[in-house]
Amino acid sequence: MIIRKPGIYKLDEINDYLASPNMSNAQSQYARKEPVILHVDMDAFFASVEQKERPWLVGKPVVVGGDPQKRHGVVAAASYAAREYGIKAGMPLLTAKRLCPHAIFLIGTDGDKYEYVSSHLLGIFYQFTPQVEPYSIDEAFLDITGCERLFGPPAQLAKRLKEKIKKQLGLSCSVGIAPNKLLAKLASSLNKPDGLTLISRDKIKEILSPLEVTKLCGIGDKTERVLSSLGIHTLGELASYPVEVLKRKFGKNGEWLHLVANGIDCSPVFSQIMPEKSMGHQRTLPEDITQPEDINSVLLALSSMVARRLREKRFVGRTITLRVRYSDFVSLTRSETIARPTCSEHIIFRVAQKLGLGLVAGIRRVRLLGLSVSHLTRDRQSLQTSLPFVEYIDKRKRIYSVMDRIRDRFGEESIRWAGATTFV
Ligand SMILES: [Mg+2]
Known part of the structure; x- marks a missing residue:
C-alpha cells in the first residue's frame, strides 16, 4: 500500500486500507464513540455539472463564471484541465482568459440547475445520517458518530457515499x-480530486505541522501576512507559538489560532432536520365568492403569504395544494408537484390558479380557500450568500426580497401585488 502522507489514504488505496491492521486500530478508536465527522466537497462543482450535461466538455479547460470580455466577472469554478493553466476560483475572468485563451468560458447563469443538483446531493447525505450541515452549495459536514453498525467503519461509509454520488x-x-x-474540512482538501482522506487523532x-497556515479554514491572507511577520509560516510553528503573544497581536482570535493550529475544534454539526413538513395559509372569506377573478385575487394573496413564509424560514417546496370549502361546507383539495422546488409566489400562484380551474366552476359558492406548499427542502441559495455569480441576478428574486424587507418594517399589509386581495 502506498501511503502519501501519514494517516492519509486515497480512494484507490482504501480497499487495502480497510483490510489492513491499521483499520482495527481505527475501529477501536471509533468504538470509543469519539466524534466522527465527514466533510464532503464536490470537485470543481459548477464546471463538473456543466461537463456532465455536455459530455464533449469533459477533459477540456472549462471556466464557469461569465463572459471573459466583461471587466468585473470572476471565476466561479474551473475544471481540473483549466486549473493546470493556473486558473482558480475567485480569479478575475480576464486573468483566466490570459492564462488560457482557448478555455471554454460558460456564463453559468442557471443557478437553478446547480441548486437542483445540490438538493439531490443533500438527499443522498440524509440516507447516511440525519446530522447534515450544508456548508455551501457543494459542501457539507456529516456527523456519522455511531453509524458503524449500519454502514461499517467511517472509511467504508465514505466510500459508499462517494460511489452513490458518482452513480x-x-x-x-x-x-x-x-x-x-x-x-x-482540511482532510477533504488534501487529496483533491476524488480523494478520500482520513485524519486519525494520533496523526x-x-x-498539521508541515502545512502552511492558510490550509486551515478561517486563516486568510490577511492573517497569514501578520503571522509571517512573526516568523510563523507553518501550522507547526503556529501551534508552538506562545498563545499570550498571539492574544496580544490578534485579540480574541489569538486563542482561536492557537487552538486550530493544534487541531482543536469543538463546533457541532448544525443539522437541519426539517421541523415542518408543509407551510400554508387559509382564509374564510368575508363573503362567499364565485367569480374566477375574485378567486384568483385571493389565491394571489395566499401565494404571496405562503412564499414569504417559505423565504423567511429559508425553505423551498415542490408540492402545491389548494383547498376549497364551499358554502355547503363540502371541502375538496387538489395538489400538483412541480419539478423544481420554489419559494416564488408567481410560480405558486400559477399552479394554484390551474388547480382552481378544476375546483371552482363558477356555480358553487366558495367560502374558504387554503394554499399550502409541501415537500420542503432547504433553500440552498440562501445558504450560499457569496455565490460568485456576478451576472446572475434574478429580477423577481430582488423584488421579493425588497417586498419582504418592506413588510418586515411596515407590516404584512404594507405592500401587495396589484390584483391581490387584502385580508384586513
Ligand atoms: Mg467544491
Whole structure:
C-alpha cells in the first residue's frame, strides 16, 4: 500500500486500507464513540455539472463564471484541465482568459440547475445520517458518530457515499474524515480530486505541522501576512507559538489560532432536520365568492403569504395544494408537484390558479380557500450568500426580497401585488 502522507489514504488505496491492521486500530478508536465527522466537497462543482450535461466538455479547460470580455466577472469554478493553466476560483475572468485563451468560458447563469443538483446531493447525505450541515452549495459536514453498525467503519461509509454520488449524479467529490469539522474540512482538501482522506487523532500533529497556515479554514491572507511577520509560516510553528503573544497581536482570535493550529475544534454539526413538513395559509372569506377573478385575487394573496413564509424560514417546496370549502361546507383539495422546488409566489400562484380551474366552476359558492406548499427542502441559495455569480441576478428574486424587507418594517399589509386581495 502506498501511503502519501501519514494517516492519509486515497480512494484507490482504501480497499487495502480497510483490510489492513491499521483499520482495527481505527475501529477501536471509533468504538470509543469519539466524534466522527465527514466533510464532503464536490470537485470543481459548477464546471463538473456543466461537463456532465455536455459530455464533449469533459477533459477540456472549462471556466464557469461569465463572459471573459466583461471587466468585473470572476471565476466561479474551473475544471481540473483549466486549473493546470493556473486558473482558480475567485480569479478575475480576464486573468483566466490570459492564462488560457482557448478555455471554454460558460456564463453559468442557471443557478437553478446547480441548486437542483445540490438538493439531490443533500438527499443522498440524509440516507447516511440525519446530522447534515450544508456548508455551501457543494459542501457539507456529516456527523456519522455511531453509524458503524449500519454502514461499517467511517472509511467504508465514505466510500459508499462517494460511489452513490458518482452513480446517481455522475459527479466526483472529495471526502475528509476526522474527529472534528476543522480537520475534516482540511482532510477533504488534501487529496483533491476524488480523494478520500482520513485524519486519525494520533496523526493530527504529524499531518498539521508541515502545512502552511492558510490550509486551515478561517486563516486568510490577511492573517497569514501578520503571522509571517512573526516568523510563523507553518501550522507547526503556529501551534508552538506562545498563545499570550498571539492574544496580544490578534485579540480574541489569538486563542482561536492557537487552538486550530493544534487541531482543536469543538463546533457541532448544525443539522437541519426539517421541523415542518408543509407551510400554508387559509382564509374564510368575508363573503362567499364565485367569480374566477375574485378567486384568483385571493389565491394571489395566499401565494404571496405562503412564499414569504417559505423565504423567511429559508425553505423551498415542490408540492402545491389548494383547498376549497364551499358554502355547503363540502371541502375538496387538489395538489400538483412541480419539478423544481420554489419559494416564488408567481410560480405558486400559477399552479394554484390551474388547480382552481378544476375546483371552482363558477356555480358553487366558495367560502374558504387554503394554499399550502409541501415537500420542503432547504433553500440552498440562501445558504450560499457569496455565490460568485456576478451576472446572475434574478429580477423577481430582488423584488421579493425588497417586498419582504418592506413588510418586515411596515407590516404584512404594507405592500401587495396589484390584483391581490387584502385580508384586513
Ligand atoms: Mg467544491
